[in-house]
Amino acid sequence: MPADQTLLILCVALTVVGLIGTAVAWRRGRRGRVVQGLALTLAPVALYLTGLLQVVFDFVLGVVRWATRIVFSPTVWAGLSLLAVCVVLFVVGGFVARRSPSAKELRARKAAAAEGGAPKQVGAGAATGRTAAxxxxxxxxxxxxxxxxxxxxxxxxxxxxxxxxxxxxxxxxx
The missing domain is CATH 1.20.5 (Single alpha-helices involved in coiled-coils or other helix-helix interfaces)
Structure with missing residues (x-):
């Protein structure tokens, strides 16, 4: 069955369901909901006549095909695993960068060790109050x-x- 006929059947089915819901709202006396129900009932017909229902159908079909490829393709799983490793490495690198001393602090420590005195407090060491023994x-x-x-x-x-x-x-x- 061609996609156009399938979409026409889907459009008619959605319209009938919408009409039933609108009739129930009418019997309960909810006038505002009746107007909203009519709008939603006419939407599938409008989408079919403009050709946008075909676009939505193609999009859903493409997502389903992509999802089935993910499940059965080891190449895609390898790519997703590699992407996860990239994210983990980036986050760990941020933590390491925050905890490791800066180059300025390392130079101050080396200079202090060469002089044999207490190092100047520079960078992260100054904030934590660390000094030499x-x-x-x-x-x-x-x-x-x-x-x-x-x-x-x-x-x-x-x-x-x-x-x-x-x-x-x-x-x-x-």
Missing amino acids: PAGGPAGRQAGRQAAKGKQQAADVDPEMAEIEALLKSRGIE
Whole structure:
């Protein structure tokens, strides 16, 4: 059966179903729905007469053919798998780029290591507050312990909580 005859039968069937739905809306007294039902009932006829129903039919047929090719073609599956690998690699590359130190920070670390002193804080290291360990020996270890103790005490006091406590104290609430 040619596609034109198939589309004509489909068009008539959709129109009959639309007329039945419109008649049900008429019996229930829904005048606005009757007008909408008439519009939807006439749409398949309009699409058939303009030739757009053939375009829609060809589109649906093309999508179905493409979908069946995906299911049965190892070449298409290989292509989809490769596309998935591309997406995963791109996302992982973004995470790695955010976590790895910049070239500027690496140069600062090398320069500091060559001088034997603490490196300058540049880039991501400056934001996290990382510094080199203090120099060796008993005095250096003692200084390291004091610095660690000071950091621990500073970490125990949450800046947001300190701000809230100050606000409450200013209002006379303990």
